[in-house]
Amino acid sequence: MNFDFSDELKQLRDEARRFLAERNALAAARRVLESDGGHDAALWREIGEMGWIGAAIPEAFGGAGLGPLGLCVLAEELGAALAPVPFSSSAYLASEAILLAGSAAQKERYLPKLASGAIIGTLALAEGPGALTPARLGAAVAGDRLTGTKQPVPDGAAADIAVVAARGTDRRLALFLVDLAAAGVARERIATIDPSRGHARLIFSGAAAEPLGPAGGGERLLERLFDRAAVLFAFEQLGGARAALDMAKAYALERYAFGRPIGSFQAIKHKLADVYVAGELARSNAYYGAWALSQEAPELPLAAATARVAASDAFYLAAKENIQTHGGMGYTWAFDCHLYYRRAKLLALALGSTRIWKDRLVARLETQHDGALDGATGIAP
Amino acid sequence: MDFNDTPEEAAFRARVKEFLAANAARRAPGSAEGYRSSQSAPGALERAKDWQARKHSAGFAGITWPQEWGGRGGSPIEQVIYNQEEAAYAVPRGFFEIGLGMCIPTVCGWGTAEQRQRFAPPALAGSEIWCQLFSEPAGGSDLAGLRTRAERSGDDWIINGQKIWTSGAHYSDYGILVARSDPGMPKHKGLTFFFLSMKTPGVDIRPIRQISGHSHFNEVFFTDVRIPDSQRLGAVGAGWQVALTTLMNERLAVGDAPGPDFREIFDLARRIELDDGPAIRNAAVRDQLAQWYVKTQGLKYTRFRTMTRLSRGETPGPEASIGKLVGASKLQEIAAFGMDLMEMGGIISDPSVMPAEALFQQALLYSPALRIAGGSDEILRNIIAERVLGLPADLRVDKDVPFNRLPTGRR
Ligand SMILES: Cc1cc2nc3c(=O)[nH]c(=O)nc-3n(C[C@H](O)[C@H](O)[C@H](O)COP(=O)(O)OP(=O)(O)OC[C@H]3O[C@@H](n4cnc5c(N)ncnc54)[C@H](O)[C@@H]3O)c2cc1C
Numbered sequence: 001m002n003f004d005f006s007d008e009l010k011q012l013r014d015e016a017r018r019f020l021a022e023r024n025a026l027a028a029a030r031r032v033l034e035s036d037g038g039h040d041a042a043l044w045r046e047i048g049e050m051g052w053i054g055a056a057i058p059e060a061f062g063g064a065g066l067g068p069l070g071l072c073v074l075a076e077e078l079g080a081a082l083a084p085v086p087f088s089s090s091a092y093l094a095s096e097a098i099l100l101a102g103s104a105a106q107k108e109r110y111l112p113k114l115a116s117g118a119i120i121g122t123l124a125l126a127e128g129p130g131a132l133t134p135a136r137l138g139a140a141v142a143g144d145r146l147t148g149t150k151q152p153v154p155d156g157a158a159a160d161i162a163v164v165a166a167r168g169t170d171r172r173l174a175l176f177l178v179d180l181a182a183a184g185v186a187r188e189r190i191a192t193i194d195p196s197r198g199h200a201r202l203i204f205s206g207a208a209a210e211p212l213g214p215a216g217g218g219e220r221l222l223e224r225l226f227d228r229a230a231v232l233f234a235f236e237q238l239g240g241a242r243a244a245l246d247m248a249k250a251y252a253l254e255r256y257a258f259g260r261p262i263g264s265f266q267a268i269k270h271k272l273a274d275v276y277v278a279g280e281l282a283r284s285n286a287y288y289g290a291w292a293l294s295q296e297a298p299e300l301p302l303a304a305a306t307a308r309v310a311a312s313d314a315f316y317l318a319a320k321e322n323i324q325t326h327g328g329m330g331y332t333w334a335f336d337c338h339l340y341y342r343r344a345k346l347l348a349l350a351l352g353s354t355r356i357w358k359d360r361l362v363a364r365l366e367t368q369h370d371g372a373l374d375g376a377t378g379i380a381p
Numbered sequence: 382m383d384f385n386d387t388p389e390e391a392a393f394r395a396r397v398k399e400f401l402a403a404n405a406a407r408r409a410p411g412s413a414e415g416y417r418s419s420q421s422a423p424g425a426l427e428r429a430k431d432w433q434a435r436k437h438s439a440g441f442a443g444i445t446w447p448q449e450w451g452g453r454g455g456s457p458i459e460q461v462i463y464n465q466e467e468a469a470y471a472v473p474r475g476f477f478e479i480g481l482g483m484c485i486p487t488v489c490g491w492g493t494a495e496q497r498q499r500f501a502p503p504a505l506a507g508s509e510i511w512c513q514l515f516s517e518p519a520g521g522s523d524l525a526g527l528r529t530r531a532e533r534s535g536d537d538w539i540i541n542g543q544k545i546w547t548s549g550a551h552y553s554d555y556g557i558l559v560a561r562s563d564p565g566m567p568k569h570k571g572l573t574f575f576f577l578s579m580k581t582p583g584v585d586i587r588p589i590r591q592i593s594g595h596s597h598f599n600e601v602f603f604t605d606v607r608i609p610d611s612q613r614l615g616a617v618g619a620g621w622q623v624a625l626t627t628l629m630n631e632r633l634a635v636g637d638a639p640g641p642d643f644r645e646i647f648d649l650a651r652r653i654e655l656d657d658g659p660a661i662r663n664a665a666v667r668d669q670l671a672q673w674y675v676k677t678q679g680l681k682y683t684r685f686r687t688m689t690r691l692s693r694g695e696t697p698g699p700e701a702s703i704g705k706l707v708g709a710s711k712l713q714e715i716a717a718f719g720m721d722l723m724e725m726g727g728i729i730s731d732p733s734v735m736p737a738e739a740l741f742q743q744a745l746l747y748s749p750a751l752r753i754a755g756g757s758d759e760i761l762r763n764i765i766a767e768r769v770l771g772l773p774a775d776l777r778v779d780k781d782v783p784f785n786r787l788p789t790g791r792r
Contacts, residue, residue: 001390001458001692002383003685069382249770264773266759269766276765277703281679288682291382310675358671359664365647365674366661 003287005073009066013073016052017080025081029196029339032084036189038158038198044085048117053091057099062112068228068293072235072286079239079347082339084196086120086155088350092232093154093225094121097163097175100228101213101221106177110161119160123225124150124178124202131356132165134173134219139166139204141176145184146209149201154350156180156200157189163212164204165222174218176209183207194342226351227304231289234311237347238286241279241311244318244340248272248325255327268325275318282307282314302368305361312348312357319344384685386462387692393459397466400439405432405470420475421595426552429473433507442505443481450489450501457691479548480504480511484557487627488576491614500555512553512579514544514601515624519789521546522760524559524628525568525621526779526787529603531560531575538562538575538613540583540606546754550586550599553579557627558608559620564785571784572620577608593746641740643677646670646715649736653722660722669718676711680704699768706761709751716744 005013028040047053055070057063064070071091078087095114098106098121113119127138128151139148146166153162159180168174180187184207192199213221249272252263262268289307292300319340323330330337348354386394420426436442437451444460446452453459485504489497503509520527529542540560550556556579563571579586583606588596615623650660650670660666684704687697719741720727732738752758766772779787 001386001685001688003682003689005382245770249772252772260776261773263766264776266763266775269770269772270759270762272770272772273762273765276770277707280683280703281676281707284682284686285675285679287382287686288678291384294382305671306675306678309671310679313675355668358668361671361674362661362667365670366651 003291005069005290009069009073012066012070013077016074016077019046019050020077020081020083025078025083026336026339029082029084030336032198033194033196033339036195036198038189039086039155040084043083044117044120047083047085047087051115053087053117054095054111054115056091057095057111057115061107062115064115068232069290071232072290072293075232075235076239076242079236079343080243082196082240082243082343086122086158086198088229088233088236089122089155089159090114090117090120092229093123094159094161094163096228097123097212097221097225098177100224101175101217102177106210106212110177120155120158121161121163122153122155122159124153124156124162124164125222126150126152131352134167137165137167137173139164141166141168141174141209143169144209145206146176146178146204147206149203151201152190152192152199153187153202155198156202157187157198162202164202164209165218166209168211168215168218170215172216172218173222174215175212175221177212178204178207178209192346194346196339196342197346223301227301228293230304230308230351230357231286231293231300233347233351234282234286234289234307237311237315237344238279238283240340240343240347241275241282241315241318244315244322244337244344245272245275245279247336247340248275248318248322251326251329262325271321272325275314275321278310278314278317282310285310302361302364305357305364308351308357309354309361312354315340315344316348390458390462390692393455394462394466397441397463400441401466401470404435404439405467405472408469408471420597425473426476429476430507432473433477433505437506442507443501446489446501446505450485450497451505452501456694458688461688461691476510476549476552477504477507479513480509480553480555483513483627483630484511484555484576486630487557487574487623488614490626491574491623492576509554510549510552512547512550512556513627514547514550514556514558515627516546517543518545522757524624525572527559527561527572529558529560530564531562531573531608533562533610534607536610538573538608538610540575540577540603540608542603544601544603546589546598547586547601548598548754550579550601551588551596555579556601557614559624561784562617562620565783566618567781568779568784568787569621570618572624573617574614574620574623575608575612576614577606577612581606581608583607591747592749593743641712641715641719641737641744643670643673643715645737645740646673646719649719649722649741653736655722655724666722673711673715676707680707699764702756702761702764705751705755706758706765709748709758712744712751713748716741716748720745 023043025043028043032040051064052074054063055066055074056068059065095111098110114121126132127149139146139150146164148166162178162180164176164178165173166176184205186203187200190199190201252268253261255262285307289303292303323337323341326335326337329335433442440453441463443452444455444463445457448454481504485501488500504511515524517527517529529540529544531538531540555576558575558577559572561571562573583604585602587600589598589600590596647670650666653660655663657663690697729735730739730742767774
């Protein structure tokens with residue numbers, strides 16, 4: 001049994017933790033939040049130079065070739081630091097989509113630049129409030145021209161390219177690659193609950209769009225992309241949960257009320273114990289997701305949904321109880337509690353709510369063979 | 382990252398599999414058998430003793446115990462491997478865990494070489510059963526509040542008082558006992574630790590009926606019970622330190638919560654019809670199922686992370702408390718929800734007409750015990766908060782006060 005990351009990856013994780021602390025990524029997140037800047041370009045450049053963005057991109061395309069486990073350890077640290085960079089959009093969404101479905105030419109054209117951070121990629125999916133279904137999809141491609149409006153698009157104002165979900169000529173959902181600098185693309189920043197990560201509204205009016213992946217395979221591709229991204233986002237969420245708990249713990253030791261540290265009140269102790277337990281269960285589920293991702297295992301869809309639900313709930317719990325532990329201070333702009341709270345909700349909706357993922361989880365269980373149910377007493381992973 | 386055994390672990394697992402296949406029956410998938418606490422069934426004790434004896438002669442009892450105690454001298458990971466494999470079999474459980482998990486390690490840790498040789502082998506072989514005489518009406522979570530008196534009389538001690546909740550006292554041969562030898566000292570300092578035969582004159586065992594209707598635990602009264610000083614473990618007044626050894630082992634000894642687990646509630650949801658079709662099609666049901674699956678898997682892979690640490694020779698810390706804390710409440714929730722799915726008929730506890738042989742109904746009644754025994758939910762949260770997160774201990778009013786000057790309640 002070696003259910004842990006390799007020493008090499010742990011070293012990468014420690015380096016990432018040190019680097020993000022040195023750069024004070026949390027303060028950078030606050031600067032972006034206050035300036036509405038979208039992201040921290042200097043931090044992004046350095047992250048690119050260190051090869052993080054291309055961690056999972058094969059060396060042949062300019063990446064570090066560490067595989068998805070490399071992204072997992074980095075994601076946790078970026079999540080803990082609330083790093084205000086378009087990492088998830090570029091690395092887990094755009095790059096992964098091209099890796100999964102891109103033609104040789106598309107891979108060669110985009111992956112090296114995505115890996116270095118020279119260009120930023122994103123995924124343009126949502127079309128305002130309400131669940132996205134193929135039937136309700138407004139964006140459409142006719143010939144090779146895309147029309148429609150996407151919002152919110154993460155890092156949409158900064159991105160150079162977007163993978164866009166739209167209806168193809170056959171009326172079915174498909175993914176397209178769009179150069180966002182080209183004609184027929186208008187974009188504007190859009191206000192969200194978490195301005196430390198920029199979001200935009202993209203309006204396409206006859207923009208050039210090239211298909212990503214074979215015709216008719218859009219829905220399946222999107223599902224695979226989401227399963228992979230769910231694991232990576234889970235690590236980001238784990239990091240956030242860990243940092244929010246650390247912050248609450250530190251405050252509970254320093255703040256005195258009724259002549260004693262508030263951390264000596266059981267209502268606070270037990271609350272934080274519950275936050276810890278939720279975080280540990282989420283971590284264990286995320287590790288299993290990481291294993292399934294790294295092995296391209298048939299268990300990935302179920303493992304991803306499990307990791308996603310656990311991590312979304314754990315980060316949100318940690319973030320809201322961190323505010324509660326801080327009392328009035330937790331509600332001030334000056335304290336960082338709200339940064340975690342905003343990010344927790346942002347990430348919990350980024351790939352769809354836990355409601356949708358729970359439903360997906362049960363659907364996947366229904367189609368699994370009985371071995372998947374061995375649960376608590378199970379021997380097989 | 383992998384789930385593979387090392388070659389040595391794989392070889393050990395193969396031997397375990399071979400032994401189990403030859404000596405026990407597999408638990409039918411999804412069946413209630415093996416979950417049900419069948420201690421009260423006729424002949425259960427004899428079957429359990431027989432199974433323990435076979436386990437012992439095959440070398441799978443006391444896997445981590447030193448060979449001089451009659452154990453295998455193996456590693457904790459081997460114990461985990463054995464437990465994993467045994468979980469798939471319908472073997473008797475519930476009679477030896479307290480003795481082997483808590484009592485004998487304490488006796489061996491603090492006793493003499495002769496005592497180790499005398500008591501460890503028969504306990505391992507299942508011929509002698511032990512119980513834990515700790516809790517009292519005035520000392521449960523606050524164990525050091527216990528009042529049973531131990532007074533010196535020549536080479537003996539005279540014990541007077543009452544223990545409560547003593548699991549298995551009625552079929553046990555021996556017990557470990559903490560008693561108060563000096564009420565003038567602060568509560569943790571005036572305790573002394575003993576072991577004794579449950580047949581000693583003056584020991585009166587009376588069963589307590591649980592809410593499940595069964596009687597697995599007892600009140601034990603002590604009236605002028607004589608214990609020779611040679612059966613004292615640790616120094617006079619050092620009983621608390623000895624008791625801590627027992628309690629440290631307790632968290633490891635308390636196993637998984639019994640079912641129904643996720644598999645049973647999932648099967649039920651697939652089979653049972655609600656007003657609007659099969660339960661599994663109902664959104665509220667799906668939401669619940671997903672939450673329990675996420676918890677079940679989270680616990681499973683937390684165990685795998687612990688195994689990884691054991692496999693590397695590291696010692697898992699107090700985070701092991703997570704399993705019981707999460708598992709006990711999950712069990713209680715699943716039991717109640719399963720009954721809800723059965724609607725008005727859900728209250729029937731006659732196994733012949735109920736899904737899973739009325740396991741959900743039984744679990745409703747036995748699950749509360751798991752949230753109390755072996756450290757209540759609240760105590761476990763305290764342990765996590767203090768030992769894992771480093772938050773301050775609770776404020777105490779009883780620390781340096783002589784025991785006989787402490788305030789007491791009416792219960
Ligand atoms: C099925 C079963 C088997 C048992 N078997 C044995 C056995 O074999 N041998 C043995 O010695 N004992 C045994 N026990 C006893 C068990 O250890 C105690 O019941 C347990 O420690 C709780 O003590 P109590 O019952 O006195 O409850 P109390 O300690 O009175 O607790 C009552 C409530 O107060 C809460 N509480 C108490 N202290 C605190 C605190 N500091 N902070 C917050 N909340 C607190 C508890 O969590 C609980 O909710 C068994 C119990 C059960 C249910």
